[in-house]
Amino acid sequence: MPVKPPRRGGNHVDVPASANRSADADQSLSGQSGRRSADSSSAQDNLQPRAGSSSESGRDAVGPVAVVEVHASPTAVHRPPPLLSLDDYATNARAILPQINEDGLRVISRRTYADLANGDLVLVAADPVTGLYRARRPNELLPSGPVLLRDVASGHWYPRQLVERPTRAQIKKYLSQASDLDADAFIARFDDKDVADAELQRIQRGSPQLDIEHVSIPFHEPRMTYDGEMQQALDMWGKLRHVYEWHGQPDQRVYSDGRLSGYKLDINLTLWPVDKLLSLRFSAVVSLALKGHAPLDAAVFFRQFPNIESLTISSQAITRRNAASGLFMFQAAQSRFSMDSSFAGQLTGLTRLRELNLQNCDLPAGFSLRGLSRLQVLRLIDTRVKVLTEHAGPWRPGEPVQHVADYSPVEPDLTGMTELRVLDLTRTGISRLPSGLDAGNGPSKLEVLKLGDNPIFAAPSVKAMTALQELDLSHMGLDGFPEGITSMIPEKVLNLANNRITAIPASVELRAGFNLIGNPITDPVSLRRLLYARNQTGNDIWLGSESFDLSANLWLQHVPAEQLARKLQLWGSVSHLARGLKKLSRTPEFYVERPLLQRRVWSFLEIYDKADVDEQLRLNQILAEEPSPVGMLEKLEEEIRTYDSTRQNQPLHHLPKRPKLD
Known part of the structure; x- marks a missing residue:
């Protein structure tokens, strides 16, 4: 069987290297894959004889092989870069943290952190009572950790080790106009040196906002314009600056247990500069009286007065000026304070509030005293709830529904108000006794109770009110004395004037402080007891209705005819x-x-x-x-x-x- 000739270029000949050959001759160029290049392979294949050539040599003969030398090209050799250390990849954590703010703290994702001297960060929050920063855990609403103070030189925070009391010298260093009495009041309020220092620094930063050149009268609607308005604004601005720096007038001082606790401030909201004082906090004000009108943000406004213990809101006597008939005419008017739901909702957030006085006010629908169980004094005088109802008149499709204002009486729930000492609901329009008044968890420790000028027709029992000093049930339509009246209850004042009482129970001892004027008492025994009580006390416990007769007939009873x-x-x-x-x-x-x-x-x-x-x-x-x-x-x-x-x-x-x- 004939031998099949090999394919052209299919044989590969390995030539052993000789001693005289250059080492470079055995090296072949490699591509990126590490294999020989295509050009090198083709050159060696071309050196082999082609099948079927005219050569005289036999089919099995091997011809001489030429030596091929391959030289390296001048292309540069790429060496791998040297390995870097981990330090070359590290980033300084402080460089990517937020900058320190004016309080020396960092805010990250709405959380506040303090820098410690060892490089750690600790989560902090301001104590709502002292204002100092304390460490806190991430799951805490209020901080429970140690108080932290800042070293101004290094900027680092450290835990406080010692609590010291402030001194007058410390106070007057910041408040040069403060008297010894003012300084003592400040110390009584801030009995911690560090707390006092933080408050003093805050006062120093905010004082420039109260410079006299910033005085302006804001424009509110409705605008009540009258002469002397600018002087009132100047006077109010001066008082603001004084109380901001704990330096009030004698008639502004408020005392508690014989010690000065702060100052009271009367604000005419019509002149209140709502666009200028939003960043100030008047910590010295403990008693606040409001009247007038202003477009207040209630949350922002009450943040300016964090220490309010007594709040009074009343109507404002105003003078309108119009130019009717070309002449300026002045008209006196009374502007009731209209409270919205946002304002009413902020009352429960006044944690120090112990006294609430609302007089001549219109309250929002759904007004509630819930959350104010800590109150000791509550007065709702001539106050009502404003409710909007749909207009009952003719209505056409497509027209907006008209609403009219209607009013209903305030019906406070006193359940749980065990701290209440004074309750005044005069002229509120209530027709029944307040809920919880005689409950076991109600205000059993009342010292003053006033329910006068209301159509209740039923007197409350005062048997359990052993601390009662004053009771006013006048103009209520009562036909008898309330249950529980004794020689000591109430101890000082009992006002039953202008009711329908015709006789006085024998068990009731008539004494000084009683007022039965205006009752139709006709019982002769009761009248003689009243006459005797007047002679003993020197006061008119009872006076009836006055006669309309101006003639001599009033004094001619049983006069003999010859004297007439x-x-x-x-x-x-x-x-x-x-x-x-x-x-x-x-x-x-x-x-x-x-x-x-x-x-x-x-x-x-x-x-x-x-x-x-x-x-x-x-x-x-x-x-x-x-x-x-x-x-x-x-x-x-x-x-x-x-x-x-x-x-x-x-x-x-x-x-x-x-x-x-x-």
Whole structure:
């Protein structure tokens, strides 16, 4: 079988290297894959004989092989870069942290951190009571860790080791105008040296905002313009600066347990510069009184007064000026304070609030005292809830629904208000007793309770109110005394004026501080008890309705016929005294001792008619100025005895005959 010839270029010949060959001759060029290049392979294949050539040599003969030398190209050799250390890859953590703010802290993802001297960061938060920064855990709402102080030189924070009290010298270093009393008040409020120093530095930074050149009158709607407005703004601005620096006037000082605790501030919101004071905090103000109108952000406003213990809000007496008929006319008006829901919601956030006084205010719908259980004084005088209702008139499709303002009474729930000492709901329009007033967890420690001028018609029981000092249930339509009245309850004042009481229970001891004026008391025993109580106390515990009769008939009861003409003639000459004398018709004497009272009146008139002009003038003055009817008559008689020495120690009238004793 014939041998199949090999394919062209298919054989590869390995030539052993000789000693005379260059070492470079055995090296072949490699590509990027590490294999020989295509050009090198082709050159060696071309050196082999081609199959089927005309050569005389045999098929198995091997011809001589030429030596091929391959030289390296001048291309540069790329060496791998040297390995770098980890330090070359590290980044300084401080370089990527937020910059330190003006308080020396870093804020990262809304969390505040302090730099420690060892390079650590610690999460911190301001203590809501002291204002100092304390360490806290990530899961804490309020910080519980140690107090941290900052070293100004290094900027690092460190834990405080010692608590010191502030000194007057420390206070006056910042507040040069502060008196010793002002400094003592500051120390009483900030009894920690570090806390005091932080507050003093804050005051020093904010004082330039209260410079007098910043005074301006803001424009609010409705704008009430009247003369003297700028002077009021200047006065208020001056008081703001004083209390900001703990330097108030004597009438602004507020005392607690005999010590100065802060200052009170009256603000006319119409002149309040809401665009200038948003960054200031008036820590010295503990009593705040508001009136007027301003477009306040309630949350921002109350942050300016973090230490409010007493808040009073009332209506404002205003003067409008208009140019009707070309003439400037001034009209007096009363502007009620209208509270919105945002403002009402901020009240529960005043953690120090112990006294709330709302007078002549319109409160928002849903107003509640819930969350104010710590109150000790609550006054809601002439205050109502404003509710918007749909207009009941004709309405056309496509038109907006019209709403009108309606008002309902405030009905406070007093359940849980165990700290309440003073409750005043005068003229609030309530028709039933407040919820929780007589509950076991209600205000059983009340010292002052005022429910007057409300159509309640039912008196509360005061048996459990053993601390009660003052009780006002006037103008309520009551027909009897409240349950629980004793010789010690209430201890000082009981006001039951202008009700429908006709008799006084025998168990009730009449004493000083009682007011039963305006009740239709007709019981003779009760009237004599009132007469006796007036003589003992010197006060009119009861006075009835005054007669409208200005004629002499008021004093002619059972007068003998032969004396009638003479008395009518006398009355004609002194009839101008009728208005003063008819006040005596309100006294108990007019009902149970009328004959004696009548003789005293006619005796006075006879002496008055004969007195000279100077004496009559003095008597006229007593008639006009003395508020007590019986007191008026007694002073008239005393004046007559003083003027006429012949009447010393003598009665001005005939005394009634005493009954003979067996």
